[in-house]
Amino acid sequence: MEKVEQAKRKKRVKKRNRFIFRSAILVVLFGALVFAIVSNLTAEEETAVDKNEQAPDFQLDRVANNGDAVESSLQLSDLEGKGVMLNFWATYCEPCEREMPYMEELYPKYKEQGVEIVAVSVDATELVIDKFVDHYNLSFPILHDKDSQVLDAYGIVPLPTTYFIDENGVVVDRVLGELSLERLESYLQEIVPKGT
Template sequence: MSKKKRLVMRTAILLLLLSAIGYTLYANFFTSKELVGEGDQAPDFVLKDLEGNEVRLSDYKGKGVFLNFWGTWCEPCEREMPYMENQYKVFKDQGVEILAVNIQETNVAVERFKNKHQLTFPIPMDRTDQVRQAYGVVPLPTTILIDENGEIVKKDSGQLTEAKIKEYMEMIKPK
């Protein structure tokens, strides 16, 4: 093969690679991956908690729902859990519920975590990862605020402060 043909072939391959990289960057950074967002109806789900009871989101219609996705191995999740528990004690009698959806972990690990932090709110177990995927949750922790009508008010990824949790619970407290 002549030098000219090799140069043309290498240039074509380089252009193809650059287009693939460009498309990948565009798809990852400039297109929305959100399956649900503010103003959407929250997708209903049914999960089992640590005791084997069914937890159905639609059963909480009429209440504000602080839907938190987390894992025991996630340090920011662990740091915000005591804040969530503190605010749950304040807001549960005001019509706000916390559903702390654990992602694909064993009952033993979650039970140990729950006892360590003395958590009293429901912990549904997303064993198949379907609920996390339905909500388009990528980083943990992610919190989705749902109002009393089942509408998504806000989605927040990352660790929350106690002040932010209180603010969010005030936002979804039924009027």
């Protein structure tokens, strides 16, 4: 009788081991499958700076005839404590051109509330930016990313792309494409520093 018991127990252990072994392998294999599919679906934009990430710091020269330019260059980290709207644009980009007057219109009001508007142009030549700034009489800081370094660092694909960064330098929102006046204003309200 004891022998039968022993054999039975042995069999049970064996069965349990087999169950564990098979389950483990299936979990690993299906885990890999799920990983593959999820990664494939999210593979599109892996390099771009996205919502809730720290906005990478950068420093760029301001174009010559822009607003009350005292300093010839601007560093993002100097604006800490302020909300920052960071707009990537170019003169040849029509939607960018359309939203520029809205930014100019809202700029004085939000500057008072501690929000800075910074527009980074990816144009190749400074001349075209100068003419553009003159034409629209833009007063907020216009920076020239002539070597596309910042463009590369932020992983910008479509123009315009606009980042709304809070006073701690964290991206609150990222907007791909054109903004209407209303939407622009609602985004700006979100990044007004809490203290003021």
